[in-house]
Amino acid sequence: MNRLAFGPYCQGVRLLLALFIGLAWLRYLSWHDTGARDSGRTSGRTSEDPHSKSPKIPPATPMGNNTHELVDCHPLEGIEDIMVVVKTGATEALEKIPVHLRTTLKCIPNFVIFSDFAETIGGIQVHDVLRNVDEPIKQAMPEFDIYNRLRQSGRAGLVPEDMNDSPSTPWGKPDNRGWKLDKWKFLHMIKEIMEMQPDKAWYVFSEGDTYYVWRNLLTLLKQLDPGEPYYIGSPAQIGDTIFAHGGSGIVISHTAMHRLAEHIASHGVELDQYTQSQWAGDCVLGKAFLDVGISLSFAEPMLQGATPWEFWHYGPQNDNHHWCTPVVTYHHMRPADIVEMWRFEQGWREGLNERPMLHAEVFEGLVYPQLGRVRADWDNLSTDENRKGSLSLASCAAHCLRDRNCHQYSYEAGSCRTSQVARRGNSRPGVTSGWQSERIKSKIVELSPCQSINWINI
Numbered sequence: 001m002n003r004l005a006f007g008p009y010c011q012g013v014r015l016l017l018a019l020f021i022g023l024a025w026l027r028y029l030s031w032h033d034t035g036a037r038d039s040g041r042t043s044g045r046t047s048e049d050p051h052s053k054s055p056k057i058p059p060a061t062p063m064g065n066n067t068h069e070l071v072d073c074h075p076l077e078g079i080e081d082i083m084v085v086v087k088t089g090a091t092e093a094l095e096k097i098p099v100h101l102r103t104t105l106k107c108i109p110n111f112v113i114f115s116d117f118a119e120t121i122g123g124i125q126v127h128d129v130l131r132n133v134d135e136p137i138k139q140a141m142p143e144f145d146i147y148n149r150l151r152q153s154g155r156a157g158l159v160p161e162d163m164n165d166s167p168s169t170p171w172g173k174p175d176n177r178g179w180k181l182d183k184w185k186f187l188h189m190i191k192e193i194m195e196m197q198p199d200k201a202w203y204v205f206s207e208g209d210t211y212y213v214w215r216n217l218l219t220l221l222k223q224l225d226p227g228e229p230y231y232i233g234s235p236a237q238i239g240d241t242i243f244a245h246g247g248s249g250i251v252i253s254h255t256a257m258h259r260l261a262e263h264i265a266s267h268g269v270e271l272d273q274y275t276q277s278q279w280a281g282d283c284v285l286g287k288a289f290l291d292v293g294i295s296l297s298f299a300e301p302m303l304q305g306a307t308p309w310e311f312w313h314y315g316p317q318n319d320n321h322h323w324c325t326p327v328v329t330y331h332h333m334r335p336a337d338i339v340e341m342w343r344f345e346q347g348w349r350e351g352l353n354e355r356p357m358l359h360a361e362v363f364e365g366l367v368y369p370q371l372g373r374v375r376a377d378w379d380n381l382s383t384d385e386n387r388k389g390s391l392s393l394a395s396c397a398a399h400c401l402r403d404r405n406c407h408q409y410s411y412e413a414g415s416c417r418t419s420q421v422a423r424r425g426n427s428r429p430g431v432t433s434g435w436q437s438e439r440i441k442s443k444i445v446e447l448s449p450c451q452s453i454n455w456i457n458i
Helices: 013-042 093-102 135-140 142-157 177-182 185-196 214-222 254-266 268-277 281-291 335-350 359-370 393-402 437-447
Strands: 082-087 111-115 119-121 124-128 202-207 231-233 235-238 241-244 250-253 374-379 408-412 415-419 426-435
Touching (some): 093 124, 185 254, 241 281, 250 254, 254 281, 268 281, 359 437, 393 408
Antiparallel strands (some): 231 250
């Protein structure tokens, strides 16, 4: 509010009193207006009436408004042209979202977090993207049971069975109630975003366990025209529908988003019926894109569905094709994995590396240093079963040593597995893993340095 100044020649108590009352009234109006705006932005559940259809959702940012200062951030040219959309759910948000606010979203000026429950996490509003689903659907479809309990009782409405975080299968997580509800979010995210930010060049979709290397993504997008209808991701398939796998990240151009949003607006009932018959929301999204004549642009292995510990960085399976390819996404990243990858990336950037980060560099700098000789209660994801080494851990290790192409092995109760590719893997009781470190180092030397960067042709 502008400061009011009074001249030296004001006379009379009446005039002074009138000015004082006027100033007080202006301050009241200013406070009232500010309070109303702040209440709508940061007040958690009360900012979104779960029983109403609110017209718009403001985008979130790391500081909770649109004028924040990005602190300790490397320049990201073009990031202002991107809207980042993070999808989560009440059963996972408190575990998975805070780490992103400290790392991957820290330097992103425009992002929004969608969930099945409106709340505030780390000072950032999380929005209920299902609020505008038709009420008859919410009452009729069994997957909305958890949603209806959330909007009635908040987090107190959750029961222990809701928190089942069973491992993913080729058919998703059919025992996870939050996951079964998740399919309804995809098309409604499109509708909400088009009301919030219809003018962005690119729309980038992420999940609570997705990690983006933003500089690599921006370098990729500089090569593309957002005026063209791009729907980019890592391919998956259900029946005849080929679609972008949601956890691996999805990138949609301005033109594709607008074309899809128009289709959703005019075919809402039909698309709701299709969603009811499916189990994967990213497949529903892919089908809607096919309806408007937009097919998936494959971006694997830049956008892909593994962690750095599981990814095939080289080897005969991909003819070493992945080695010189830039990294854009990882999936199934636990909070600790996100922190570890974030620290590695920041250290790599501080080394004045302006070029794209390749899968090769992640393997050499992050994965390889963690590969020891032998590690108990650890599964390095060796894939080739070898009966000759199945008698004991020693015989399994000896079998790998004799095979000059063997880079690692794992042994579990009479089962020996080997592999020509080194991976770190993860902890697993009862399994012992070993690596041939010198052979792996020789492979790194053989494949390095990359003479050219293998950008996937979108």
